[in-house]
Each structure stands twice: as structure tokens, then as C-alpha cells.
Amino acid sequence: MNDFIENQVLDTLSTSGKSRPRPMLEAKGLTKSFGGLLATKNVSLHVNPGESLGIIGPNGAGKTTLLNLLTKEITPDQGSVFLDGNCIDRLSIHKRVLAGLARTYQVPRPFHDLTIQEHIRVGMMPNRLLDMLFHGADDEKEQEIAESVGLGGERSQRFPYELAMGDLRRLELVRTLATEPNVLLLDEVFAGLTVGEIEQISDLLTNRRATHSTTYMIVSHDLKALEPLVDRVMVINFGEVMAEGTFREVVADKDVQNAYLGTGWEQE
């Protein structure tokens, strides 16, 4: 970790003065196949500091696989991942989180016997056994983080089985936020939510973008909810990058309409 921070500092010094920002997250030529199925083919992307990139595409296009490759839940056959200019190919899942790359899951993965506040505690926990053993939890900080997603106070003592899907998504989000990520990958953050819940999560992310410099990569099928949250969109189809640009540019693309959106987007 110290090497990582040292590299970051050195790289920042060496690149200072350049006009083009160094991408906070970058992937070069990510390829992964499962037997005969090519899940991602030579996918390259970059997300600049503070930027928000939307990832869209049909079911089975390889969006979640791409996220899994970035976090190393799946090891790529080819390609590399860079975080703030540093190659993180050799970092395991938890080390990538410690380096600042965290994610949420398409299907929430709560700890069934822990309260919301305890979820935050696990997210905040240092990766050192002695610290875990001898230093108690920071109740105030945990409450502050819970409050930031509207799950503070009495609600923070609830268990996952007491929560509706919207709150489960918030729980997933707050546990990830507790790791203090620089880059946050959100997988299908609006899936299974009601209109009201989508609005709540969307507001939460919009407010957070306004107050924090976190870099985002958001996978979603809900394009209306996604539009205000992203600066750019990348379309993936059959494991390949099909189109890239602003939201309006992408939805106007004929190939994207044929493969994914259907007709009617140009008029909206």
C-alpha cells in the first residue's frame, strides 16, 4: 500500500503541468472468455477524475463482467487496469478496494445478521487484525455515513430483512461508501425499484456528485434515471464497445437503437 501511495505521489508530480487530466480509472484491451463464449473483447475505457461514465447495453452484453474484470472478481485473459495512473493488475479484490476502487452489486449482498450501522462498521474497518481487535467502532462517524444516505438514527439499527428493496440498495451503497472510494462502480443500482425509490437514489447520487469528487461508473438499464447522473455513456454489445459519447449522442446512434434501445428515442 505504501508503494502504491508513493507511486501516486510520484506520478502526480511527474504529470503536473499537463493539460489533459490523467484518468482516474482506465482499462486497456480487457478480454475475457468463458469457454467458447467471448464475454468481453478488447474493451478499453477511461474515466476522468470526478467524471461519471454510464455503461448501457442489452442483457448479457458483458456489462457486469466488465465491472468484475475491473475489480478482479474475474481475472482477464488479456488487458490491464489502471487506477490513477498505476497499473493494479496484481492487486487482489480487497487491495483494489483499499486503493480506492469499490463497487456495489446487481443483487444486494447484505450481512443478514448485522444492522445497517454494523454494515457501515465492516465497510470502515481497517485491514489490520490488531486495529480491529483493540480499537472500537467510531459510532459518530458510522452515524454520519448512515445519515448521508438517509439511514441514520433509529433506522441504522434495522436488519436487512426489515428493509424494502430501495433501502437494501441504499444499504449496499452506504457499505461501499464507508470504504471511502475514489472510484465507485454501481451495478444496476436502480434494478427492482419503484419510481419513488429510483428518484430517491437518483437524488442521493446527484447530491453526492455535487459535494464529493468521487469518480463514478454506473451500469443501468434505466436510461431516464441514468441520464442526469452521467457525463458520458458507453454502449456495450456482445462484449464489445459499440458506441461512446454524451447521452444524447449515444441514444441518437442508429446502431445503438437497433441493438438495444428500439425506436422512439430521437423524438424524446
Place this chain on the structure above:
Amino acid sequence: MFAKGTNKGLLGWMIFGIAMLALPLFASTATVRIFVFANYIAIFAISWDVLSGRTGYISFGHPFLIGIGGYTTALLTHHLGLPLYITIPAAVFATMIAGTLFFLPALRIRGTYFALVTLAFMELMYGLVQVVAPDITGGTRGLTGLPSIVTGAVSNYYLSFGVMFTLGLAMWLLFKTRLGTALGSIGMNEEAVRACGLDTTKLKLFAFTLSAMIAGLGGAMYIHYLGSIAPRGLFDVSFLFTILVACLLGGAGTITGPIMGAFFLTLLLEFLRPYIPGSERYLIYGTATLVLYVLQPRGIHRLIEITVNWFVEGFMRRKST
């Protein structure tokens, strides 16, 4: 350092400690001996709970770890005549090494597969001590005439209780720290723990080594209490099930639950003996276990918790009216 509610729990430990310390003043020697056995089963249950109750890696091979501890001290005292203050720490150390062996499958498998691999460890050990160098291990007949740590029922009771109580309290307090929360989270969703930036391999290795340490200490002390060691008694499925049932019936992952389970099972069987001396009493044992498990799947621990809360709430209601 510790989670909320720890002080209330400590009061319970204090009451339990005082009651158990006073027990030999009122109980017969035979009863005290039954409690010695219950203490050792509780130590083994605590060891199982640290590993399987918390991290969800179900071990069917705990007798393997207990056996490593037992055989190490037995061989060192029997053949080399080394004193117990050397052989018991050596046994604990050897079991901790064996615990890391036990840990290797956990890097790749979990669930039923892990449980079966650990069962294989136990069976392997059973076969090995009988076949490989039986003149050293004593083969199927094992080794007898092993020295005792202390003599007399009451001394053995205080020794076994002291160790059980110290280990139980220490593990219970450990579970109340953030480390305990992290270990428990592994049992609930290991991938999510990794996604929180925690090294689950390191955490699991810690739990495996700690569990092995307790099993090794318990195993070594147990065989010196018995004065003999034999593979049939140690690497036996019914011995394994006694530990498992004690944990599940008591309430896995709580430390206090497995201790309660160990006492309940041992005392039930032993106190039934005068009335039903034959193996029929196992029928009652099985029925009681099933009924309790159906009644409260989270164990005796939860049952007591609900009862205490019910009384406290009733008392508070009456006080307020």
C-alpha cells in the same frame, strides 16, 4: 473496544462463574466428574464455534485437531518422559500447525465440500495412528498410563472449568470486537467482506489457528485427565456429533450457546443414566434435541435470551403502571 451490551453479558458470565465455582461445595464427586466431562466438551465446542460458528466454514474434522493435541502430548510424555509443562505447549503448537493444514482447503472450497474434506482429515488420522508405527502410537489400543495434571475430581473440575471459563470469556469478548464482527461477516457473505477491503484469507487463517489452539489445549488436557488415548474413542463420529450438536443446539456463533449446549447434552445423558441405563436414553436425548431445535432453531442461547427479555419487559411494564 467492545460492542454495546457487553457489560450486561459480563454480568451473566460473573453469575455463571460464581455458580460453577460453588458447585463442588454442594455436588457429589460423581456429579463433579460429570461436570469435568461437560467442561471438556464445552472447550471443544468453543473451538468449533470460533471456526465454524463464526466464519461458516463447517468443520466435520475437529477430532483431527483434538487428536493432534492429544497424541502429541501423549507421545512426548509416554516415550520421552517429558514434563507436562513442555508437552502441553508443544501439543498446542503442533495443533496450530495442523490448523494451517486444515486451512488450505478453505482457500478454494467451502460449504459441503469443505465439511467433507475436514471429515477426511479425521478419517485419515484415524487410519494413520493405527497403521503407521503402531509400536509408537500404540496402534488400535492406544497408550495408557499417561500422567495426570492434577489428581482428584474436585481439582480436575476446577482446572477444566478454569480453562473453559477463561477461553469462553476470552472468545466471547473477541466476538464483541470489530474483529469478531468481521469474522461473523465472512459467514454471512464472504464476497461482500472482500468488497469492503478486508483480506478474508488473513481473517480465516486467524480463526483457524485460534480454533486449533483451543482444540489442541483441550485435547491435550483431556487425555491427561483420562490417563489414556485411543484412536477409536477420539476419531469417532459420535464424538464429532456430540461437539456439533452441542454447538447447534446451544446456538452457533455465540460462544455462550455452545457452552450451554455442551452442558445440556452431557448432563441430560448422565442424569438419565440411573433411570435408563441402556442405550434407550439416547432416544430421549435425540427427541429432546429435535424438539428444542424445532422450537428454536437458533438454539438454547436464543431461547434464554427471549425468556429473559420477556421477564424484563413484563417487569418494566408492571413498574410503569
